[in-house]
Amino acid sequence: MTLCDDIRLQELTTAIAANNGDEIAHVDRALADFPDDPRLHFLRGSLLAGIGRPIEALSALKAAVALAPDFAIARFQLGFFQLTSGEAGDALSTWGPLALLPDGHYLRIFVAGLTYLIRDEFAAAIEQLRLGIATNEENLPLNGDMQLMIDRISELTVGDAADETMSATSLLLGQFSGRPH
Known part of the structure; x- marks a missing residue:
């Protein structure tokens, strides 16, 4: 697996930070040269999620995790994307390996919190x-x-704010669907 060198990766992040509207094109050019770099797939997926292209975002995030199963932040973000897309079971499955992170690791703690959310706790x-x-x-x-x-969560669970026919979790996740992660 050939990874994008640090200089080019820094140039890429600088170009993306300029926010000229061609961020995906920059990543796609880098991916043409380094198709097996999971960081580039992750970056592409994050950008696509941010502009409301969920099908392509999901594919890119899945590619990042497939190329680097131990890429913890990519795995977390893929699961978060799945969760906010209404696929709680897929999210839990994606997050499973994060249980191997050390106790106290922030991603492991976030997964615990989101798991409680799924259970309406x-x-x-x-x-x-x-x-x-x-x-x-x-x-x-x-x-x-x-x-x-x-x-x-706080807004939706105060008093009778949650609709009785839909859990607060369902309402909450509907709010996050398609937003950048």
């Missing part, structure tokens, strides 16, 4: 997501996504 979900945020110093943008989850 909202207080425990919020507690674990907050703990994950407090623990995560590696991927700060992910903390923002988890805080949004906490905020939505």
Whole structure:
């Protein structure tokens, strides 16, 4: 497996940060040269999710995990994407190997919180997501996504805010469908 070199990867992230509307084209050019680089597939999937192209995003995230099963953040984000797309069972299956991360690892804590959410155990979900945020110093943008989850859980579970015919989880996940992760 030939990986994109660090200089080109840095140039790519700089070009993406410029936000000129051609971010996917930049990643696609890099992928043409390095088709087996899971980081590029992950980056492509993240960008596609952010612009509302979920089918392509799912395919790219799956490719990243297939190429590098131990690429923990890609595995987490694939599962998060599946969860927010209404595929809780797939998310749990995708996240399974993350249980092998060390105790206290922020991704493992986030998975625990999201698993509680799937089971409509909202207080425990919020507690674990907050703990994950407090623990995560590696991927700060992910903390923002988890805080949004906490905020939505809180909004949907206050008083009678949750519709009786649909769980608060279903309502919450509908809010995240197609948004960038």
